[in-house]
Amino acid sequence: MSEPILIDTGKSRTGWSFWGPAFTCDQLWKFIQVDQVKFGSADALTQGSMGHTLLAHYLVRTEAQRGGIEYEGEWIEDPDYFLDPEEAVREWARRREAEGVEAACFIGNTLTLFTEYRRREPVIRDRVHAVETLAKLTLGYDKLGRFGLWIDEKLKDPLVLDCPALGDGHPNVPALKHGHPIEVTKRFDAVMDHRNDGRRYIHDHKITAGGVGKSRAEQYSMDGQFAVNRIAGRQMYGDAFGGVVLNLVQRRSPWTVSKQFVPPTPARDAAFAGQIYRKAHDLANLLVHEIDDPKAAIWPMTQNELVCYHRYGKCGAFERCQYGD
Numbered sequence: 195m196s197e198p199i200l201i202d203t204g205k206s207r208t209g210w211s212f213w214g215p216a217f218t219c220d221q222l223w224k225f226i227q228v229d230q231v232k233f234g235s236a237d238a239l240t241q242g243s244m245g246h247t248l249l250a251h252y253l254v255r256t257e258a259q260r261g262g263i264e265y266e267g268e269w270i271e272d273p274d275y276f277l278d279p280e281e282a283v284r285e286w287a288r289r290r291e292a293e294g295v296e297a298a299c300f301i302g303n304t305l306t307l308f309t310e311y312r313r314r315e316p317v318i319r320d321r322v323h324a325v326e327t328l329a330k331l332t333l334g335y336d337k338l339g340r341f342g343l344w345i346d347e348k349l350k351d352p353l354v355l356d357c358p359a360l361g362d363g364h365p366n367v368p369a370l371k372h373g374h375p376i377e378v379t380k381r382f383d384a385v386m387d388h389r390n391d392g393r394r395y396i397h398d399h400k401i402t403a404g405g406v407g408k409s410r411a412e413q414y415s416m417d418g419q420f421a422v423n424r425i426a427g428r429q430m431y432g433d434a435f436g437g438v439v440l441n442l443v444q445r446r447s448p449w450t451v452s453k454q455f456v457p458p459t460p461a462r463d464a465a466f467a468g469q470i471y472r473k474a475h476d477l478a479n480l481l482v483h484e485i486d487d488p489k490a491a492i493w494p495m496t497q498n499e500l501v502c503y504h505r506y507g508k509c510g511a512f513e514r515c516q517y518g519d
């Protein structure tokens with residue numbers, strides 16, 4: 195038998211980590227995408243990734259054992275096709291350490307999280323349909339001539355980025371090129387068939403040191419990544435699609451696990467494709483100036499006290515905006 199595999203839980207190229215900051219602040223997006231500055235707590239991101247790895251292996255192995263699960267086009271009935279959750283976390287950390295990222299120091303806490311998670315949810319009662327599924331949506335028209343973001347099976351005419359001055363774009367931003375399709379991708383953490391209504395829900399794990407109160411789902415509901423989940427989920431799963439669930443998992447005492455249905459946002463979802471189209475073209479125009487003369491290029495700054503200094507603290511670029519590079 196071949197070696198057990200480590201599931202890829204990494205970011206997708208044009209996922210919400212690409213688009214999201216542009217809807218927060220153009221200047222912030224420029225720092226992240228063009229200048230390739232890394233903001234935010236690297237430790238929090240590392241712990242989040244380790245938690246995602248743990249849960250993916252736990253869920254997929256459970257379902258393989260219960261009768262089988264499809265993974266990357268193959269039907270898998272042997273749980274040992276995948277690393278066991280603890281080994282997966284160790285292997286993930288080993289690979290990051292080899293790249294110079296501090297990860298081994300978080301193994302102990304992640305394994306405690308696993309023990310506490312199973313104490314709170316000893317049985318996975320929903321059926322695991324899939325883990326870490328990559329969805330791709332492209333802007334354009336479907337077979338009925340409707341404008342939107344479509345999975346490949348529904349897409350008829352892609353609408354390309356129209357900005358001749360951009361040409362092949364900026365080397366650090368390969369997702370935006372004149373004449374190329376505009377895409378939004380998303381990795382679904384888990385897709386679960388609910389034990390009560392049998393409908394299919396996309397579960398989004400949030401491994402957090404913060405609160406897990408009941409208002410969290412409403413706070414997240416307007417976040418664009420949940421529109422992507424819903425738009426792709428509806429197309430991929432049709433009438434079986436039930437919605438999106440936030441799986442909040444605390445990585446500290448009291449280790450609460452809180453599953454919350456994310457309220458729908460139909461008006462925003464209907465506007466979402468247009469928002470992406472508009473944003474892609476605004477960014478393309480800004481990139482033209484950036485390529486032409488980086489010193490003279492002006493990137494709009496949000497300059498708002500609640501955005502520049504939010505509930506987790508200062509925007510990572512605060513000092514850059516305050517004093518310059």
Ligand code: SF4
Nearest residue numbers: 219495497502509515
């Ligand atoms: S500090 Fe404010 S203006 Fe500067 S990048 Fe952050 S959000 Fe934008």
